[in-house]
Amino acid sequence: MFELLSNPVVSGLLIMTLLAGVSYKLHFVDISGLVSAFMVGFIVWYAGGPAAFTILLFFFLSSGLATKFKYKAKAKQGVAQEAKGRRSWKNVTASGIIPTIFAIGMYLAPRLSTNPDLPFYMFAGLVGAIATTTSDNLASEIGVFSKRTPRLITNLRRKVPRGTIGGVSLLGEQVALAAGFAIGLIVVLFAYFAPSTVPVTSANQITMFIPLAALTGFVGCNMDSVLGAVIQNKFVCDICGAVTDKDVHCSSQTKYIGGCKWFSNMHVNLGSSLMGSTLGIVLGVGLFVWVFGGVFFWILASSSS
Numbered sequence: 001m002f003e004l005l006s007n008p009v010v011s012g013l014l015i016m017t018l019l020a021g022v023s024y025k026l027h028f029v030d031i032s033g034l035v036s037a038f039m040v041g042f043i044v045w046y047a048g049g050p051a052a053f054t055i056l057l058f059f060f061l062s063s064g065l066a067t068k069f070k071y072k073a074k075a076k077q078g079v080a081q082e083a084k085g086r087r088s089w090k091n092v093t094a095s096g097i098i099p100t101i102f103a104i105g106m107y108l109a110p111r112l113s114t115n116p117d118l119p120f121y122m123f124a125g126l127v128g129a130i131a132t133t134t135s136d137n138l139a140s141e142i143g144v145f146s147k148r149t150p151r152l153i154t155n156l157r158r159k160v161p162r163g164t165i166g167g168v169s170l171l172g173e174q175v176a177l178a179a180g181f182a183i184g185l186i187v188v189l190f191a192y193f194a195p196s197t198v199p200v201t202s203a204n205q206i207t208m209f210i211p212l213a214a215l216t217g218f219v220g221c222n223m224d225s226v227l228g229a230v231i232q233n234k235f236v237c238d239i240c241g242a243v244t245d246k247d248v249h250c251s252s253q254t255k256y257i258g259g260c261k262w263f264s265n266m267h268v269n270l271g272s273s274l275m276g277s278t279l280g281i282v283l284g285v286g287l288f289v290w291v292f293g294g295v296f297f298w299i300l301a302s303s304s305s
C-alpha cells in the first residue's frame with residue numbers, strides 16, 4: 001500500500017483529485033479552469049517534485065482566497081473578477097503554462113545535460129514565474145482596499161480611480177513583496193527539511209531563494225502593471241472615470257478607448273509570468289547587482305517623469 005502511494009503518478013492523481021474537489025467547492029475555478037488546473041498541477045507535481053508543487057499550490061490557494069476576500073465589496077466598486085471570481089482555463093493557462101514548462105525542464109535537465117546547475121536554473125525560472133503571478137494576484141486583490149488613491153505606474157504623480165489598469169498603491173506593493181517573500185520561505189523550508197526536493201548544488205543557492213523570490217515577485221508584479229498600462233486593451237467607465245479591462249463598470253457598459261485590441265489581461269499575465277521566470281534565472285545565475293541597479297534607475301526614472 002505504501003509503495004503504491006509513493007509512486008508519483010498515484011500520489012499525484014490522488015492529491016489532484018482531492019484539490020480539484022476542494023477548489024471546485026470553494027468556487028475558485030469553473031469546469032474549464034478545473035480541468036486545466038488538474039493538468040498543470042499533475043505535471044508540476046510529477047516533473048518538478050513536491051517543492052515546486054507546493055509553491056504552485058500556495059499560489060493557487062492564496063489567489064483563490066484573496067479573490068473571494070470581500071468579494072461583494074469589490075464587486076460594488078467594479079474591481080472584482082468576473083464570474084463570481086471563478087477562474088477559467090484562460091486564467092489558469094496564463095499563470096500555469098510557464099511554471100509547467102520549467103517543471104518539465106527540471107525533469108529533463110539531468111537526463112539531457114551534464115551541467116549540474118541546469119536543474120537549479122530551471123527551478124529558479126519556475127520560482128520566478130510563480131512568485132510573479134502570486135504577487136500580482138494578491139497585490140491586485142488586496143491592494144484595492146488601500147485607503148489612499150492609487151497612482152499610475154507609468155506616471156507616479158498621477159492619481160487614478162480604484163481598479164484602473166496600471167494603478168498601483170503602497171499597500172499593493174507591500175503585498176507583492178510579502179507574497180514573493182512567502183514563496184521564497186517555502187522553498188527554503190523544503191531545502192532544509194526535504195533537501196532532495198530542491199535541486200541545488202550549493203548552500204549558497206539555498207540562501208538566494210528568499211531575495212530571489214521577493215525581488216522577482218515585486219519586479220514581476222510591477223512589470224505586469226506596466227504592460228497593462230502601456231499595451232493592454234482598455235475601456236473607460238462613464239460613471240466613475242476608471243480605465244478598466246471590464247465590459248461593465250459601476251453596473252453600466254464601458255467604452256473602448258485604446259490599447260492593443262487583442263492584448264487582453266490574459267496576455268499581460270502570460271507576459272509578466274515569462275518576465276518573472278527570466279528574472280528568476282538571471283538572479284539564480286547570480287546577477288543581483290545588475291537587477292538591483294536596474295530597479296533603482298527605473299524608480300528614479302519613473303518618479304521624475
Ligand SMILES: [Zn+2]
Nearest residue numbers: 237240249250
Ligand atoms: Zn465605474
